[in-house]
Amino acid sequence: MTFSFQLQAEDAATGARAGRFGTPHGEVLTPAFMPVGTQGTVKSLSPEELAAAGCDILLCNTYHLMLRPGAGTVRRLGGLHRFMGWPGTILTDSGGFQVMSLNELNRVREEGVEFRSHLDGSRHMLSPEEAIRVQDDLGTDIAMSFDHLVRLPAPPDEVREAVDRTVRWARRGLEERTRLRDQGRGGMALFGINQGGTTAAERARCFAGLAEMPFDGFALGGLWVGEGRTLGLEMIERDCAEFPRDKPRYLMGVGHPVDVVEAIARGVDMMDCVLPTRNARRGTVFIGTGRLVVRNAAYAHDERPLDPECDCATCRKYTRAYLRHLFISGELLGMRLASVHAVHHMISLVRRARAAVLEGRFAAFRSGFLDKFASRETLAAAAS
Amino acid sequence: MTFSFQLQAEDAATGARAGRFGTPHGEVLTPAFMPVGTQGTVKSLSPEELAAAGCDILLCNTYHLMLRPGAGTVRRLGGLHRFMGWPGTILTDSGGFQVMSLNELNRVREEGVEFRSHLDGSRHMLSPEEAIRVQDDLGTDIAMSFDHLVRLPAPPDEVREAVDRTVRWARRGLEERTRLRDQGRGGMALFGINQGGTTAAERARCFAGLAEMPFDGFALGGLWVGEGRTLGLEMIERDCAEFPRDKPRYLMGVGHPVDVVEAIARGVDMMDCVLPTRNARRGTVFIGTGRLVVRNAAYAHDERPLDPECDCATCRKYTRAYLRHLFISGELLGMRLASVHAVHHMISLVRRARAAVLEGRFAAFRSGFLDKFASRETLAAAAS
Numbered sequence: 096m097t098f099s100f101q102l103q104a105e106d107a108a109t110g111a112r113a114g115r116f117g118t119p120h121g122e123v124l125t126p127a128f129m130p131v132g133t134q135g136t137v138k139s140l141s142p143e144e145l146a147a148a149g150c151d152i153l154l155c156n157t158y159h160l161m162l163r164p165g166a167g168t169v170r171r172l173g174g175l176h177r178f179m180g181w182p183g184t185i186l187t188d189s190g191g192f193q194v195m196s197l198n199e200l201n202r203v204r205e206e207g208v209e210f211r212s213h214l215d216g217s218r219h220m221l222s223p224e225e226a227i228r229v230q231d232d233l234g235t236d237i238a239m240s241f242d243h244l245v246r247l248p249a250p251p252d253e254v255r256e257a258v259d260r261t262v263r264w265a266r267r268g269l270e271e272r273t274r275l276r277d278q279g280r281g282g283m284a285l286f287g288i289n290q291g292g293t294t295a296a297e298r299a300r301c302f303a304g305l306a307e308m309p310f311d312g313f314a315l316g317g318l319w320v321g322e323g324r325t326l327g328l329e330m331i332e333r334d335c336a337e338f339p340r341d342k343p344r345y346l347m348g349v350g351h352p353v354d355v356v357e358a359i360a361r362g363v364d365m366m367d368c369v370l371p372t373r374n375a376r377r378g379t380v381f382i383g384t385g386r387l388v389v390r391n392a393a394y395a396h397d398e399r400p401l402d403p404e405c406d407c408a409t410c411r412k413y414t415r416a417y418l419r420h421l422f423i424s425g426e427l428l429g430m431r432l433a434s435v436h437a438v439h440h441m442i443s444l445v446r447r448a449r450a451a452v453l454e455g456r457f458a459a460f461r462s463g464f465l466d467k468f469a470s471r472e473t474l475a476a477a478a479s
Numbered sequence: 480m481t482f483s484f485q486l487q488a489e490d491a492a493t494g495a496r497a498g499r500f501g502t503p504h505g506e507v508l509t510p511a512f513m514p515v516g517t518q519g520t521v522k523s524l525s526p527e528e529l530a531a532a533g534c535d536i537l538l539c540n541t542y543h544l545m546l547r548p549g550a551g552t553v554r555r556l557g558g559l560h561r562f563m564g565w566p567g568t569i570l571t572d573s574g575g576f577q578v579m580s581l582n583e584l585n586r587v588r589e590e591g592v593e594f595r596s597h598l599d600g601s602r603h604m605l606s607p608e609e610a611i612r613v614q615d616d617l618g619t620d621i622a623m624s625f626d627h628l629v630r631l632p633a634p635p636d637e638v639r640e641a642v643d644r645t646v647r648w649a650r651r652g653l654e655e656r657t658r659l660r661d662q663g664r665g666g667m668a669l670f671g672i673n674q675g676g677t678t679a680a681e682r683a684r685c686f687a688g689l690a691e692m693p694f695d696g697f698a699l700g701g702l703w704v705g706e707g708r709t710l711g712l713e714m715i716e717r718d719c720a721e722f723p724r725d726k727p728r729y730l731m732g733v734g735h736p737v738d739v740v741e742a743i744a745r746g747v748d749m750m751d752c753v754l755p756t757r758n759a760r761r762g763t764v765f766i767g768t769g770r771l772v773v774r775n776a777a778y779a780h781d782e783r784p785l786d787p788e789c790d791c792a793t794c795r796k797y798t799r800a801y802l803r804h805l806f807i808s809g810e811l812l813g814m815r816l817a818s819v820h821a822v823h824h825m826i827s828l829v830r831r832a833r834a835a836v837l838e839g840r841f842a843a844f845r846s847g848f849l850d851k852f853a854s855r856e857t858l859a860a861a862a863s
Contacts, residue, residue, distance in 0.1 A: 139811040164804045172800055180796050412564050416556055420548045427523040
């Protein structure tokens with residue numbers, strides 16, 4: 096039940112790190128990219144396809160699963176791993192972000208957040224303690240602390256209040272895990288979430304509070320919500336400078352390949368995002384040389400794979416012409432094959448970043464990646 | 480290029496047969512059930528999943544593929560097998576059924592059928608010759624003759640006229656294949672289609688015309704379009720009594736498990752239907768004991784697989800509770816896992832029928848199957 100993160104290498108020229116940690120469901124290599132299985136499935140993909148893409152850790156959403164099918168149901172059915180047939184590691188979020196973003200009618204009090212289900216309008220309450228109990232019922236490997244986020248921009252006193260509450264709620268979550276452990280449950284790791292929006296002083300103040308608590312890792316919360324890349328990266332750099340070296344750092348909700356590499360360069364170890372797979376289902380995929388719009392007429396006779404340098408199950412077998420046909424024809428297999436590529440591409444990206452850190456050449460990897468991504472080289476139609 | 484059907488066994492008590500034939504893409508065992516890959520994909524499934532379900536032959540739709548992506552495009556991309564990544568046998572229909580059913584504005588003349596695309600309203604012409612050329616461009620293993628079907632009920636002279644035209648068109652299709660073969664193409668097998676609706680005398684007259692021609696197999700056309708099971712089965716019995724023993728008999732558009740077994744009992748060797756997979760995508764699957772509606776609330780905590788006696792990839796791994804959750808949540812993986820079961824279930828059914836014929840116990844298999852299918856035994860929720 097002891098969560099332990101092993102820092103394997105730190106890049107000399109940047110903040111990039113390589114590490115690993117173990118959970119009851121296997122080893123996770125960092126930097127890690129976590130595909131999102133919102134409702135207990137990474138949309139359109141099987142667990143076997145995720146594993147074949149190199150995935151060792153998934154994120155699932157506490158908010159969605161507590162409402163449907165219900166945390167108690169998942170628990171009775173043997174927990175989330177068994178329910179969805181995923182043998183690897185699972186990290187669950189705390190539900191806090193969805194409670195705020197999917198519910199206009201929520202009421203935030205010191206006790207917790209009262210909200211109505213976006214599915215049927217039924218009333219629910221999520222507190223720091225309940226968020227921990229729900230995640231324990233789901234059987235997660237890594238739980239997240241229930242935090243208070245504010246919609247930015249917000250007045251300074253509102254940001255300050257949210258920071259204070261986030262620290263109080265973080266402590267209550269840890270105490271709830273201790274109670275669960277006294278009952279022989281609560282075996283999961285628990286990460287604290289740093290808040291404070293884009294106010295550097297508030298983020299530092301928030302972390303000063305969190306740093307005293309025995310969290311297994313720390314997350315960078317409240318970022319990538321519209322503040323702009325420059326400001327976001329600045330906050331990442333500041334947070335990572337405060338966070339301890341010996342614990343994993345998780346940047347929530349970031350998944351554009353360029354952002355992922357820049358976040359890694361600043362010391363981030365874990366990320367999640369629906370962007371790559373959501374884009375893929377809509378027919379847009381990231382490849383090494385940029386962003387490819389599959390249904391582009393230019394690909395109607397293109398016999399190349401989506402990414403000529405990719406070795407995912409889709410790129411090894413199917414042409415752009417076939418993928419385009421599937422999307423134009425509204426075929427489900429198109430979403431699926433594009434999603435296979437999307438997940439593989441992100442995991443391959445963080446694996447290559449990891450190898451670069453371990454081999455002391457991350458800076459070169461990063462500039463090579465950025466140049467190539469901007470090149471748009473293989474996006475043009477093949478000469479026919 | 481010689482198509483040869485080997486009749487391996489005939490049941491003593493019924494008309495059931497077991498056989499096999501080879502194509503450039505492998506061996507096909509009969510009775511065979513062909514999943515339908517309308518637009519060059521069996522909706523939601525990968526070729527690997529089809530093969531794992533025991534599938535050795537697929538049906539693809541000439542009408543859909545000639546309009547999108549176009550037969551010429553498929554040909555330039557190496558043919559349908561390569562385009563869609565399916566290494567097994569492919570049978571294509573002639574396009575005649577869709578031209579009639581998807582187009583209110585078609586004009587049938589002796590030359591062929593003029594129609595407008597259901598996609599963009601563009602004008603097209605499909606003739607007996609063009610249907611053969613298109614199927615050759617697609618690279619099919621088994622092509623179907625372009626027939627004239629009438630919407631039933633129809634006046635006797637309309638049925639008679641359609642029969643006469645079907646026979647004339649059948650001859651023109653064979654002649655076109657001969658022309659193609661003279662050019663080193665047209666290597667595919669070609670099946671004739673019997674018509675005549677539910678008028679026994681007309682069907683017999685139609686077949687008298689077709690029987691003289693060197694088709695590689697014969698299809699039972701114009702059935703299962705609303706005439707009722709009793710009348711349909713009577714027509715099947717009559718057709719099969721006329722058809723030669725040494726050629727495969729293909730009943731078009733039949734896929735309900737009970738109909739499949741009854742058709743086999745009357746001498747049918749091949750069938751296709753979208754029903755099992757379309758039902759599956761809508762959350763209804765056939766299992767050994769009847770028809771299971773996956774989203775039924777009774778299955779919310781049911782840890783059994785869809786079919787406790789099935790060994791498909793879905794039933795080996797997932798519970799009804801999970802499948803129900805996926806359907807209730809609108810998740811694509813639900814359609815996919817249900818489709819895997821649906822295809823496996825139909826192919827397993829015809830394989831068991833085949834084994835029963837080979838072992839001289841088809842009558843017992845048939846009554847055992849029918850009794851069990853009517854039992855609804857495992858459809859009730861598990862006691863909890």
